[in-house]
Amino acid sequence: MRFSGDxxxxxxxxxxxxxxxxxxxxxxxxxxxxxxxxxxxxxxxYEDTERGFNFRFPxxxxxxxxxxxxxxxxxxxxxxxxxxxxxxxxxxxxxxKDPLKDLRFDYKAFTEALEQQLSTLEDFKELSIQQTExxxxxGVDISYTFKHVSKAYVRQRQLILFVGHxxxxxxxxxxxxxxxxxxxSLEGIFRSxxxxxxxxxxx
Numbered sequence: 305m306r307f308s309g310d311x312x313x314x315x316x317x318x319x320x321x322x323x324x325x326x327x328x329x330x331x332x333x334x335x336x337x338x339x340x341x342x343x344x345x346x347x348x349x350y351e352d353t354e355r356g357f358n359f360r361f362p363x364x365x366x367x368x369x370x371x372x373x374x375x376x377x378x379x380x381x382x383x384x385x386x387x388x389x390x391x392x393x394x395x396x397x398x399x400x401k402d403p404l405k406d407l408r409f410d411y412k413a414f415t416e417a418l419e420q421q422l423s424t425l426e427d428f429k430e431l432s433i434q435q436t437e438x439x440x441x442x443g444v445d446i447s448y449t450f451k452h453v454s455k456a457y458v459r460q461r462q463l464i465l466f467v468g469h470x471x472x473x474x475x476x477x478x479x480x481x482x483x484x485x486x487x488x489s490l491e492g493i494f495r496s497x498x499x500x501x502x503x504x505x506x507x
Contacts, residue, residue, distance in 0.1 A: 343492035353503040355381065355398060357472060360496035362489050368395075380475075384493070391456070392486045394476025394493050401469045409442040409466045411435045418444065418464075425450035427457070439499045441465045441472075449480060459483045461490070467499055 344360070350367065351358035361367070361384040368383040380395030401407055415433060422428055431447040443465035452458045460477035474497045478486050 339488065340492075340495070343488070343496075347492065347496070350382065350384075351500065352382070353500060356467070356500055356502040357396060358496075358498055358500050359394075359396070359474070359493055361394070361493050365489070368393075386478075386486060386489075389478070389482055389486070391458070392478035392482055392490070394474065394490065396497075397473040397475065399471040399473065401471070403469050406468050407466045407471070411442075411444070415444055415446075418446065422446075422448060422450075427451040431459075436463070438463070438465055438497065441467050441499055443472075452479075457481075461494065463494055463497060465499065472499065 343362075346364075347360040347362050349358060349360050364387065365384045366387050368380075368385060370381050380397050383393055383395035385393035419430065419433070422430075425448075428450045429448060431449065433444065433446040436443050436445045443463065445461070445463050447459070447461045449457055449459050457480040458477055459480050460475065463474040465472040474494060476490060476493065477483070478490065483490075
């Protein structure tokens with residue numbers, strides 16, 4: 305079978321297009337896996353089996369223990385922050401509810417109440433909100449920007465999980481200006497957050 309010059313060119317271009325598309329899809333599939341592998345290599349694990357959670361954070365970041373947070377009147381149990389740009393930080397908080405009754409997850413009602421609460425922040429702007437699940441527990445993942453009391457604009461993210469009779473909050477972000485610099489680190493921390501089995505309490 306013989307092809308004309310124009311037809312042969314079309315076949316070659318079509319073949320190159322298919323190969324290029326496969327290459328792009330392969331890169332898009334591999335990139336998150338490579339980024340995750342790199343984050344694991346450059347991070348360390350913090351685990352609190354008494355309260356039932358763990359997460360990873362970059363080796364270069366500073367760990368903030370509970371006592372230091374209490375001294376600063378912060379509500380977080382633990383936190384991590386970039387050593388030079390300390391406004392780039394993430395913290396964990398647990399809100400205990402009725403210990404005799406598990407929380408009922410109502411996405412619509414909860415997000416409406418959450419959005420109403422956050423709307424009181426100066427220049428609040430919601431970027432995204434979605435229902436999520438982590439380790440079998442339902443929750444909400446929300447990102448937004450607002451004007452901090454320091455007058456800097458902050459990009460914030462909150463992962464809120466319904467775990468038994470408690471709400472687990474992973475909250476963090478950076479100034480809008482610095483966010484692109486620390487986006488991968490922040491996303492790595494959020495991806496690595498997990499609910500783990502609590503260790504038995506010792507008497």
